[in-house]
Amino acid sequence: MNGTRVFESLNAEWDVVCAEPGHAATVLGWLRESGIPLTGTVAADGLPEVLAELGRRDRARGRAHSDRWLRVLLERAAGEGAGALLAARVVVQAMLPAAMRLTRRLQAGRDYDETGQVVVACLFQVVRRFPLGRTSSAAANLQMETLHLASRELKAEGAEYDVVQYPFLDEVLAGVPAGDDPAEAAWASVLGQRAVQGGLLRDGEGVDGARGELVELLVWAVDAGRMDAGRARLIADETRTGRQEVGVSAVAWRKRRSRAVRQMRAVAEQWAQAA
Secondary structure, eight states: OOOOHHHHHHHHHHHHHHHSTTHHHHHHHHHHHTTOOOOHHHHHHOHHHHHHHHHHHHHHHOHHHHHHHHHHHHHHHTSOSHHHHHHHHHHHHHTHHHHHHHHHHHHTTSOHHHHHHHHHHHHHHHHHTOOTTOOSOHHHHHHHHHHHHHHHHHHHHHHHTTOOOOTHHHHHHTOOOOSSOHHHHHHHHHHHHHHHHTTSSOTTOOOOHHHHHHHHHHHHHHHTTSSOHHHHHHHHHHHHHOSOOTTOOHHHHHHHHHHHHHHHHHHHHHHHHHO
8 A cells, every 4th residue: 555654654553564474364263253154264373364255245235244353353352462453453454445535635735654643543542442332334433433532633734833724624524414424525525615715616516526536636625725716717617518518619719628628637636745
C-alpha cells in the first residue's frame, strides 16, 4: 500500500508483527472460538493472508460478516496485555485504507503526514475503547468515531499553535450518520455544501461518481490556492454537459477543453504529491 511516512512506518511495523511466531495462530484461535473458522492454509500464510481472507469473505457475505469478526477482535482489544494489543493492531491494519481517506479529507492546510499521525493515534484509541454495546456497522462506527476524535484533536492543535481553523470540520462533526458508511455520508454532505457555496454544483446535483471526484478535486485546488475560484467554477460549468456551447466555434471549444484538461491534470498531480 502506497502512503506517506506514517503509513509506510505502520506497514513496516506490521511486517514485524506478522513475523512474530504464533500471532497468526492466536488470531485464528480467537476467530474459531467465536464460530468464524478459517482454513489451516491461511494460518500457515500468516496474518496478511488472514486479513485478506476476511476481506474476501466480507465482499462475498456483506457487512454482517465484517461485524462478526471485527467484534471478536474489538472485544479482545478492550482487555489488557499483549493479546489486547495484538487484537487492536490487527483491527488498525484492517482499517488503514479508511484512515488514509480520513487523513486526506482532514488535511486542509496541514501537513499530510502530521495529520495522518493524529488520525492513526485516534483510530488506535477508538479501537481500544470501542463501545461493545454497538452490535452492527462496526467498520462504519470505527470510521465515524475516528473522524470525530481526530477532528477535535486537530482543532485543538490549531488553537494551540494559532493555525488557521477550517469551519468545515465543525460541519463534519455535525454530520448526520446515514447509510452503511456514516463517515462517507458526513463528508459527502459537507463536500456538497461547500461545492454549492463555491458555485461548483447546481441545485439537484450530487457529489457521487466521477462528478463528485471532479468537484472534490476543485474544492481542494481552491482551498490550497492552486486554482482561482472563478477558474474552478468555469471548469465545473464546462464539464457539466460536455457539449459545445452555442456561439463558440469548434476550434475555440477544443482549445478551451484542452486547457481545462491540462490544468486539471496538473492539479491532480499536485493533489497526489500533497498526500
